Amino acid sequence: MSAQRNPGAAAVERYGWPRAHRWLLMRRASQLLILGLFLLGPVAGVWLVKGNLASSLTLDWLPLSDPYVLVQSLFAGHVAAGTALLGALIVLAVYAAVGGRVYCAWVCPVNAVTDGAHWLRSRLGLQKGWQPKRNTRLWLLGATLAVSLATGTIAWEFVNPVSMVFRGLVFGMGLAWAVVAAVFLFDLVVSRRGWCGHICPVGAFYGLVGSASLLRVRADRRAACDDCMDCFAVCPEPQVLTPALKGARHGRGPVILSPDCSNCGRCIDVCSQEVFRFGTRFDNRTWSDLPEPEQRKGRNAASAPGVGT
Amino acid sequence: MPDQKSVNRRRFLAGTARTACGVGLAGLLLALYAGSARSRPATALRAPGALPEDAFLGACVRCGLCVRDCPYDTLRLATLGEPVALGTPYFVAREVPCEMCEDIPCVKACPTGALDPGLTDIDDARMGVAVLVDHETCLNYLGLRCDVCYRVCPVFGKAITLERLHNPRTGRHALFIPTVHSDHCTGCGKCERSCVLEEAAIKVLPRKVALGELGHHYQLGWEEKAKRGESLVPGLIDLPDRLPEVRP
Numbered sequence A: 001m002s003a004q005r006n007p008g009a010a011a012v013e014r015y016g017w018p019r020a021h022r023w024l025l026m027r028r029a030s031q032l033l034i035l036g037l038f039l040l041g042p043v044a045g046v047w048l049v050k051g052n053l054a055s056s057l058t059l060d061w062l063p064l065s066d067p068y069v070l071v072q073s074l075f076a077g078h079v080a081a082g083t084a085l086l087g088a089l090i091v092l093a094v095y096a097a098v099g100g101r102v103y104c105a106w107v108c109p110v111n112a113v114t115d116g117a118h119w120l121r122s123r124l125g126l127q128k129g130w131q132p133k134r135n136t137r138l139w140l141l142g143a144t145l146a147v148s149l150a151t152g153t154i155a156w157e158f159v160n161p162v163s164m165v166f167r168g169l170v171f172g173m174g175l176a177w178a179v180v181a182a183v184f185l186f187d188l189v190v191s192r193r194g195w196c197g198h199i200c201p202v203g204a205f206y207g208l209v210g211s212a213s214l215l216r217v218r219a220d221r222r223a224a225c226d227d228c229m230d231c232f233a234v235c236p237e238p239q240v241l242t243p244a245l246k247g248a249r250h251g252r253g254p255v256i257l258s259p260d261c262s263n264c265g266r267c268i269d270v271c272s273q274e275v276f277r278f279g280t281r282f283d284n285r286t287w288s289d290l291p292e293p294e295q296r297k298g299r300n301a302a303s304a305p306g307v308g309t
Numbered sequence B: 001m002p003d004q005k006s007v008n009r010r011r012f013l014a015g016t017a018r019t020a021c022g023v024g025l026a027g028l029l030l031a032l033y034a035g036s037a038r039s040r041p042a043t044a045l046r047a048p049g050a051l052p053e054d055a056f057l058g059a060c061v062r063c064g065l066c067v068r069d070c071p072y073d074t075l076r077l078a079t080l081g082e083p084v085a086l087g088t089p090y091f092v093a094r095e096v097p098c099e100m101c102e103d104i105p106c107v108k109a110c111p112t113g114a115l116d117p118g119l120t121d122i123d124d125a126r127m128g129v130a131v132l133v134d135h136e137t138c139l140n141y142l143g144l145r146c147d148v149c150y151r152v153c154p155v156f157g158k159a160i161t162l163e164r165l166h167n168p169r170t171g172r173h174a175l176f177i178p179t180v181h182s183d184h185c186t187g188c189g190k191c192e193r194s195c196v197l198e199e200a201a202i203k204v205l206p207r208k209v210a211l212g213e214l215g216h217h218y219q220l221g222w223e224e225k226a227k228r229g230e231s232l233v234p235g236l237i238d239l240p241d242r243l244p245e246v247r248p
């Protein structure tokens, strides 16, 4: 077992730091790229993308809109014009295919904040603190729609840290830094993985959108798992791992089917046994179903030196 | 064991109730906050074609596309801490007024219809209405010929006219009073922007704040008379007026 304070050490030792962080690095690159594209206009005067995550226009022809905001708008009694609806449909189609919470892991600006808080929290060895139920965010999602209906406003946008931060970065922060700090502190001292994992209704919405998504993380080589628990330590939604990783006995998995999984790929990164990979939701084979050569490849990898230390 | 099951069920129900209560409370707070955040200072004006404020807050997604396409950087998105609904676009006439672009790029940019695409003639925009709020400092009221607001008005000669009054101070000059006509004023704010005083004497206010509204059952006698072509009360005897006695 590797130390929980430093999950992924075995993978780093075995594959080197860059490879043991490649999905993390790619995620940060994706988050920065998206923010960068939006900033290119106001900062450098190159207007490839205009607007913000709520609604944007790319290269003057591709509209993209946040379907969650538009659903609230609908509850508030406004049927959005065609451009926004088209933009929302495109966004829905993409996330329905690649996984709704890809938004959380690959796009959302708050992800870096809460990841940072989690990193510091595990460095400091803090207890997990207050843990509201994971489905609190679904309840809150319902509540935002109810409040939108009752007040005739896009209710969550009055307080949504996600849009505050992103809009702030692109259009001017104002006091939005305070909100960033609040989310960071909440995750650091009040509740482990509190914001993204339990509260945020945006993530809950996108989770629902992607509940039948094609792209999934699969624990195809779960037979090679050496129970180091590193994936459980890094996964922001560890409850999604168990059925896929440990479900063989019950004939479940190896695909991580829970819509809570954000396709962040950290489990792939930290696993020294290469248990996980990206794949589709179909083809729910287990390792023992794989053809003989692939099995052998897997076993060789599993018995390579330096493992299980 | 049935006992264990019922304990589990009870625990589940208690947990669910707790979540529901917590979220219900959060929802209530959110509703209260959304209610209070609806108010807007009179200096914050919405872009041309903006739906009435209540509908606007349910329609505008705060994307800022209108802001980006405004060639004069008139519009901006409210940041946290400003007294305007968070993230919504607005402008302050005294700082940067709306230049009333003929092609109305802000409306065209709006993806949601929060800025009504039905607005095709910028002269029909109603962002607010100018009011000569201060009769004590307006230079024209003091008997000078400033006329700046009158002259910069893009709806020239219609939205502001100069109405002539007797100047009681000198006894022999005229006052040219800038007079706004709400059926032509777009609320662009050019007049407020260019008022030469330290603090503008003419200000653009939201129409809801500035304009009165007649009782819906009111009928203006002279209009009705003109419509009918005769007096509404036929056979009314016109008694001679009693003039005051003039002492020699």
Ligand code: SF4
Residues within 6 Å of the ligand: A217, A234, A235, A236, A237, A238, A240, A241, A256, A260, A261, A262, A263, A264, A265, A266, A267, A268
């Ligand atoms: S299961 Fe893996 S990809 Fe999914 S959220 Fe957890 S660490 Fe990320």
Ligand code: SF4
Residues within 6 Å of the ligand: B047, B048, B069, B070, B071, B072, B073, B074, B075, B097, B098, B099, B100, B101, B104, B105, B106, B107
């Ligand atoms: S009409 Fe022109 S100046 Fe006025 S807000 Fe729209 S884009 Fe800006």
Ligand code: SF4
Residues within 6 Å of the ligand: A055, B059, B060, B061, B062, B063, B064, B065, B066, B067, B088, B089, B109, B110, B111, B112, B113, B114, B115
């Ligand atoms: S373009 Fe429309 S939806 Fe976007 S901020 Fe402006 S008014 Fe709101």
Ligand code: SF4
Residues within 6 Å of the ligand: B129, B130, B152, B153, B154, B155, B159, B160, B180, B184, B185, B186, B187, B188, B189, B190, B191, B192, B204
């Ligand atoms: S706001 Fe002032 S300048 Fe603009 S139309 Fe009205 S009177 Fe004219």
